[in-house]
Structures are given as C-alpha cells and as structure tokens.
Amino acid sequence: MLNFFDKRLSAYLSALVFVLLLAVAQHASAAQPEEKTDTEIKTVMEPVVVTAQRVSQDIMDVPISVSVITAEDIERNPQISAANLLESIPGVIVEDGYAPGSRAIRIRGFDPTRSVVFIDGVKQQWPDGARFNSGQLNVAPDDIERIEVLKGPASVLYGSDAIAGIVNIITKKGADKPVSFSAGFTYDSSTDSIEPRASLSGSISNFYYRAFASGADGHDRRLTDDERLDGSSFKNRNYSGKIGYDTEKVNAELSISYFDYPGETPPGPWLFTDYTDRYRTTYSGSATLKKPFRFLDSLSVRGYLQDQYIEEYVTPTSPLNQDKLAQYFVDGLNYGGSIQSDWSLGKSHLVVFGFDYDKTTYENNSKVEKFSGVTSRTTKEGNQAAYALFLQDQWTIIPSLALTLGVRQNWIRTEMTKESVKPDDLGTFTESKPVFSAGLVYSGFENLALRASYVQGFKVPNLNELYGSSIVATNLNIEPEESENYEIGLRYQGGQFMADLAIYYAEFTNAIDFIQTPGGTYPYKFVNLNGAKTWGAELASSYTFQTIGLTPYVNLTASRYQSEDQTGFKTFDSGRPEFYAKSGIKWERNITDSLLLFSDFAFTFTDSYSSETNIRVHTYYPSGKKLDFTMGLEGKGEHDYNVVLSLRNITDDYYCQDAPGRSVALSAGFKW
Numbered sequence: 001m002l003n004f005f006d007k008r009l010s011a012y013l014s015a016l017v018f019v020l021l022l023a024v025a026q027h028a029s030a031a032q033p034e035e036k037t038d039t040e041i042k043t044v045m046e047p048v049v050v051t052a053q054r055v056s057q058d059i060m061d062v063p064i065s066v067s068v069i070t071a072e073d074i075e076r077n078p079q080i081s082a083a084n085l086l087e088s089i090p091g092v093i094v095e096d097g098y099a100p101g102s103r104a105i106r107i108r109g110f111d112p113t114r115s116v117v118f119i120d121g122v123k124q125q126w127p128d129g130a131r132f133n134s135g136q137l138n139v140a141p142d143d144i145e146r147i148e149v150l151k152g153p154a155s156v157l158y159g160s161d162a163i164a165g166i167v168n169i170i171t172k173k174g175a176d177k178p179v180s181f182s183a184g185f186t187y188d189s190s191t192d193s194i195e196p197r198a199s200l201s202g203s204i205s206n207f208y209y210r211a212f213a214s215g216a217d218g219h220d221r222r223l224t225d226d227e228r229l230d231g232s233s234f235k236n237r238n239y240s241g242k243i244g245y246d247t248e249k250v251n252a253e254l255s256i257s258y259f260d261y262p263g264e265t266p267p268g269p270w271l272f273t274d275y276t277d278r279y280r281t282t283y284s285g286s287a288t289l290k291k292p293f294r295f296l297d298s299l300s301v302r303g304y305l306q307d308q309y310i311e312e313y314v315t316p317t318s319p320l321n322q323d324k325l326a327q328y329f330v331d332g333l334n335y336g337g338s339i340q341s342d343w344s345l346g347k348s349h350l351v352v353f354g355f356d357y358d359k360t361t362y363e364n365n366s367k368v369e370k371f372s373g374v375t376s377r378t379t380k381e382g383n384q385a386a387y388a389l390f391l392q393d394q395w396t397i398i399p400s401l402a403l404t405l406g407v408r409q410n411w412i413r414t415e416m417t418k419e420s421v422k423p424d425d426l427g428t429f430t431e432s433k434p435v436f437s438a439g440l441v442y443s444g445f446e447n448l449a450l451r452a453s454y455v456q457g458f459k460v461p462n463l464n465e466l467y468g469s470s471i472v473a474t475n476l477n478i479e480p481e482e483s484e485n486y487e488i489g490l491r492y493q494g495g496q497f498m499a500d501l502a503i504y505y506a507e508f509t510n511a512i513d514f515i516q517t518p519g520g521t522y523p524y525k526f527v528n529l530n531g532a533k534t535w536g537a538e539l540a541s542s543y544t545f546q547t548i549g550l551t552p553y554v555n556l557t558a559s560r561y562q563s564e565d566q567t568g569f570k571t572f573d574s575g576r577p578e579f580y581a582k583s584g585i586k587w588e589r590n591i592t593d594s595l596l597l598f599s600d601f602a603f604t605f606t607d608s609y610s611s612e613t614n615i616r617v618h619t620y621y622p623s624g625k626k627l628d629f630t631m632g633l634e635g636k637g638e639h640d641y642n643v644v645l646s647l648r649n650i651t652d653d654y655y656c657q658d659a660p661g662r663s664v665a666l667s668a669g670f671k672w
Helices: 007-030 071-075 082-086 463-467
Strands: 065-070 092-096 103-107 115-119 144-151 165-171 180-188 193-204 207-218 234-246 250-260 271-290 296-316 323-345 349-370 375-398 401-419 427-445 448-459 481-494 497-516 524-543 550-564 579-592 595-606 609-612 618-621 624-635 640-648 663-671
Touching: 065 071, 065 497, 071 144, 082 092, 082 103, 082 144, 103 115, 375 463, 401 463, 463 524
Parallel strands: 115 165
Antiparallel strands: 065 144, 092 103, 144 165, 180 193, 180 663, 193 207, 207 234, 234 250, 250 271, 271 296, 296 323, 323 349, 349 375, 375 401, 401 427, 427 448, 448 481, 481 497, 497 524, 524 550, 550 579, 579 595, 595 624, 609 618, 624 640, 640 663
C-alpha cells in the first residue's frame, strides 16, 4: 500500500506515526504505580460506549474508525447547523449542502452523497435522488445527546449509500425528574441569525417524555472583507416529541419529528434555484426485550414512516438547457423497519442477526417554460424497495484478540410506474448484492488497542439516476457503486492521554454522476464513471494536565484522492485538500463547587488544492487558516445554566471556499 504514497504524504505519515508512538512510549514509561493519598486527584478516563456496530460497545473493542461528539462538546460549541459540530473530526470536511444555508459533510474525500445520516436509527433520505441525500444533518444541535461518525464503508450493517461512512445521531430523552424545562438561544453574526429553542422533558416511574422546538432565520453569509454570499439565506424549523417506557426487561418508545427548510441557494454552473422548500415529518416506534432468553441478549423491533415534500423553482444556467424556468413539486413517502437479535453464544461469540426493509414511493409533478414560449407539464411516479438480511459475529479467539466477521445480502427493486414524457421508458431495475466485512482488535497492552479491518460498501442508483427527467435521459444500464476499504489503526486511552490513529486505503468503482450529452434528445444523462482511489492517515490526540486544567490537542488529516472519469482521465487535482489540521488548548476550572469556567483556543489550517477536468481546466484554491477563541460558564445545581461566547476567524483570513469571515457566536441557556 505504501507504494501509492508520494514523498510528501509519506513524510506526513512518518511524522504522525513517530509522534504518536513516542507519546505512547513516554506515557507508558512514566505511568509507574504510586501510592495515592487522600488529597491526590485520581484521573481515569470514562469508557466511551458507541453503537456504531448496532450494539453497545466500548470504543476500544470496535475494529473500525469511530469518532464521538458528546453532549458536553455540543454545549460548548455554539452552532446553528449540526454539521458544523463535526469540523474538528479528522477525515471529515464540512461544506455547503444543496439546501439553502445547509451544511453537508465529506468523509475521507468522498462526495456528501456517499455518506448516510441516521437519526435515532432512522435513515435520513429524500425521494428525489442524490442532490438531496447529501450528508446533511437535519436536526437542531441542542436536541442531540451524542453523534457517532463511522469512517469507511458501512454497508454490511447499514445497507446502500454507506460508501464513505455514516453519521449516527442519538437525540436526547427524558430528564431525571418529573418536570424539567429548558430554554435558550444561539446567535451567529456571520449570518445575522438567531435560533431560539425550548424543551420540556421528564420521567415518572418507568416512563419518560420530551418535547423540543427550535427555529432560525439567517441572512446571506458574511465572508471575509465583509462580502456577502448571494443566495445563502435560510430558514429552518425543528419540532420533535417522544414518549418512552424503560425497565430492566423492556424498552419501548414512540417519537415524531418535523423539519422544514425553505430558502434559496447560491448560483451554480448548472442552475440557479430561485426558491426551494422541503419538509419532512417522521413517525417512528421501537421496542426492545432485554435478555428474554438465556443466550439472547436482546430482541428489538423498529418501524418508521417519513412523509416528505420538496418544492423548487429553478432557472437553468447551462447553455445546453433551453428551459427558461422549471418548477418541481415532489411528494415522497418513505417507510420501513427492522428486526434485530443480539446473541451471546458461550463466552466467545457476540452475534448480531437481523432483517431490514425500506421502501420509498415518489411522485414528481413539474412545469417547464422554454424560451420558445412552449410550456410542458410532466408527471412521473415510481418506487424503490430494499430488503436485506445481515449477520455479524464478534469472536473472542483469546482474551486479548477478537475477530469480527460480517455479511449482508441485499435485494433492491426499483420501478417507474408512470412517466408522461417518456412512457416507453417504464420498467423495473433489480439488483441482488452481497457485501462482506472483517476486522481484528488486539488489546494485549494496557490501555492500547490495535485494529485492522477490511470492509465493502455499495450504493444502488436511485429513481432519478435511473429514469432521469425532462432534461435527463433514462439509463437502466447503470451499475451499483462499489468500494473496498483497508485500514490499520490504534487507540490509546488511559489516564490523561488519548490518541487514535488510522491509516487507510480505499478503491471506489462505478461512480454514478451525470454528464452533458450535446446533440442528444436530452442534454444530460447519469452514467458510471471509472471511480477513484484514496489513501491517507488520520490522527486525533490530547493530553490533560489535571492539576492546571489544560488539555492540548491535535487533530491531523493527510490524504490523497485520485479520480478517474469515463474517458480514462486521471488526476490528483480533484478539488480536495491533501492536508488539514486543527490544534489548540482547552482549559477548565471549577470556580466553586457548582460553577465551571472553560475556554478553547484553536488554530485551523487547510492546505492549498486544485481541481482539474479532462479538458485541462484548472481551478486553484489557496491554503487557509483561522484562529478561534471560545469561552464559557456552566452552572450546575438545582437549576443549570450556561453562557458561551465564541470569537471565530479572529484574523478575518480565508480558510476554505465560501467560509465565514470574522464573526461572533453567542449561546445561552438554562434548565430547571
């Protein structure tokens, strides 16, 4: 694998490995047993429990890359977009999404359309294809209890689309007393936006409940030198509610959430969206039996229904398009469920076995006005259904060595049942796809876990990609996208030091994208491109000096991404930075038993990069940097409160495309 690395990246990797191993060695040599006195502070890191593999596990036992954002991290980082909470995670880039004012994520260089977001176990997807299913976190930050980011393909446990990874969001449940009310706001000067929020929650006996509401109105984003990004204003509304019942033997929960995001988007090379509105109402329910039989740890059932609507008014900007104005109205209904059983077979096997079902129905009504004066109306209806069986076995070969093997068999059926413009293109697309994974974790050293994994991913074409539209040709010969990921890594978590290093190599084939077709009946068509190769290293590390409350931290990403198009043209200039980093110093101190003061001084750097097309068109993006300083106050007691002030991009420097200039964020809240 190292043959693929150029000299520059090899230097980055060598430095990362050397620094990490040196730190581990120094910490291990210094950690001699000492007799503790009553006045000394014992510093022990709490175990980090994740559900990235659909069961609760200590993160040290997971053979793949997982990063966690906790409720405390969220409270100390005032954001209106939940995606911005992920900016410090190695291997993750946050960028503008398709929806107005929204933010989406790239994992390990892959386009946002190749990451999947789950909220409380429900896959977030829109009915009209790749533009909307773009790694967007459509949930208010203050409603989130924890975010888990799994980097690398995750199709064995999570199905189609998880080529790059998944974002698993767990929202808050009921408070630990009968009635608890909280309220607050977040202000961001970069968009002159303010987001008020409120929640009511509690628990009575074994029952719990929570209701939450928030909303934000944002103006065009302020860039450096006080410039504004046209078309970036936004609105969002989030409402949610849940009730649940939890005992030692059973857990059951019903929830409902509503999300609305109207606004406009910046002009692009293909079209300008004058106005777009989308909303989603999600109904879900789950029930889990805990330890119902001797070998059966749990049996869980989940069901969901998502009612979705999209409205767009689009002005095409491509010279190939003869349309003056296009209006799209999309109704979608997504529903499905899962059954999962977790088994402890003896002392050495933890087995997860289950069944997933997901179906999306789709109706698109459009009206297109052409420059010639002709107006056309089209209607199309279709559906896509996916069925899957999955099995994963974590086998403890010896107490310090565990092997995890997984397999998933997928069956997908896509059907267009009505097409007013292309009635001859009605038909059915079917696909049967198995995927596999394997991982090893060695934990023979104290506080250190070594891991290695091989995982596969896939993404089936959606309705829009297969059947096109009034300007996109039908192509039922599209193959599913596929990926393979090889990774080695280590985690160290003990005392005051934490480190996580991953080195990976991934191959991606049959990439689905649209191309121009000059002279054809339709100006565009979705096709399979040859794909891409990517490799790199990611490091997250920190050390806490407990006596003075200081925690220096470093998060580094070094990667290469080589893309290849349908003509065989290859380039490393694929519009992705090869190196980016965030480092800083956190500090906290208890002023009193119930009052905590904290701060975070952070420096972010992004290397320069460029993009190149097969006709040798280059676009250059300079390197960037920014300084942020955040400080806040937390009060804990009968009534909790917090105030956080964040000074962002203090030097008003460019650090990435369309990023905000100098700005201030302020958050305040209370709970009683």
